[in-house]
Amino acid sequence: MTAAPLPGESVALLEQSPSxxxxxxxVKPRRWGSWYVAETRLKxxxxxxxxxxxxGIGTPLLYLYALGVGLATLIDANMGSGGGQVSYLVFxxxxxxxxxxxxxxxxxxxxxxxxxxxWNPTFFAxxxxxxxxxxxxxxxxxxxxxxxxxxxxxxYLFMRLFGAIPGPYGWLVIVxxxxxxxxxxxxxxxxxxxxxxxxxxxxYIMRFGVIxxxxxxxxxxxxxxxxxxxxxxxxxxxxxxxxxxxxxxxYGYDEPVWLSLVHVAYLVLLIAIGWALARRLAVKxxxx
Numbered sequence: 451m452t453a454a455p456l457p458g459e460s461v462a463l464l465e466q467s468p469s470x471x472x473x474x475x476x477v478k479p480r481r482w483g484s485w486y487v488a489e490t491r492l493k494x495x496x497x498x499x500x501x502x503x504x505x506g507i508g509t510p511l512l513y514l515y516a517l518g519v520g521l522a523t524l525i526d527a528n529m530g531s532g533g534g535q536v537s538y539l540v541f542x543x544x545x546x547x548x549x550x551x552x553x554x555x556x557x558x559x560x561x562x563x564x565x566x567x568x569w570n571p572t573f574f575a576x577x578x579x580x581x582x583x584x585x586x587x588x589x590x591x592x593x594x595x596x597x598x599x600x601x602x603x604x605x606y607l608f609m610r611l612f613g614a615i616p617g618p619y620g621w622l623v624i625v626x627x628x629x630x631x632x633x634x635x636x637x638x639x640x641x642x643x644x645x646x647x648x649x650x651x652x653x654y655i656m657r658f659g660v661i662x663x664x665x666x667x668x669x670x671x672x673x674x675x676x677x678x679x680x681x682x683x684x685x686x687x688x689x690x691x692x693x694x695x696x697x698x699x700x701y702g703y704d705e706p707v708w709l710s711l712v713h714v715a716y717l718v719l720l721i722a723i724g725w726a727l728a729r730r731l732a733v734k735x736x737x738x
């Protein structure tokens with residue numbers, strides 16, 4: 451005698467064998483696995499939501515006030531008002547947004563990736579289900595993009611509050627900030643995916659990679675003020691490309707159109723390479 455179906459349960463489902471039910475239950479994870487992983491990562495981020503909110507609000511408030519208002523007063527007084535120059539606040543604000551996105555992406559694509567593979571190997575558990583390695587990387591990336599968008603929106607609103615966005619297309623700095631963070635973050639994700647042991651590599655990357663890039667990428671002063679033999683640091687830095695592009699959109703910084711296109715192409719290329727490489731390495735590592 452066949453048992454009566456439970457509410458919401460079809461007769462066809464009851465007639466399936468256990469193996470058929472298992473295969474049917476894996477259809478959604480196989481199709482939407484990336485979004486399931488993204489949902490999981492966002493729930494994990496919710497655990498340190500207070501820190502993210504405090505950082506997301508405090509960082510733009512402190513930096514824009516200290517550098518854009520306090521220091522800008524001295525710089526603008528020495529520069530004078532001639533020559534069509536913008537204020538130091540307008541100059542530095544887009545760079546601060548891109549720099550904040552870069553720092554956040556570095557945090558999210560370093561230790562959390564190592565955690566999922568080694569210290570708390572949840573990625574292996576996900577891969578044991580119908581979720582593939584590439585989907586795991588996609589989900590992590592989607593979650594970080596969500597955080598970068600939210601953070602950049604808050605930063606943009608503070609820039610508006612401080613009067614640091616005079617141009618009509620200033621809202622596009624949100625997109626540029628996400629691209630900037632992802633450009634370095636995707637490459638770091640690929641490196642973290644391959645990393646087997648933590649011997650302080652991420653600390654070295656922060657101290658000898660991210661910090662020098664912040665100082666020598668035209669963030670606080672134009673790259674042209676540096677010696678010529680240091681310009682190459684800016685040329686290879688995602689932060690310089692993002693900063694220059696964000697200034698074009700923020701206040702109409704004068705640069706050739708072809709150079710703006712180079713900025714976009716360079717950032718997108720780094721994202722594509724890092725993302726694809728991370729997917730490939732994740733599949734290889736999870737299927738050993």
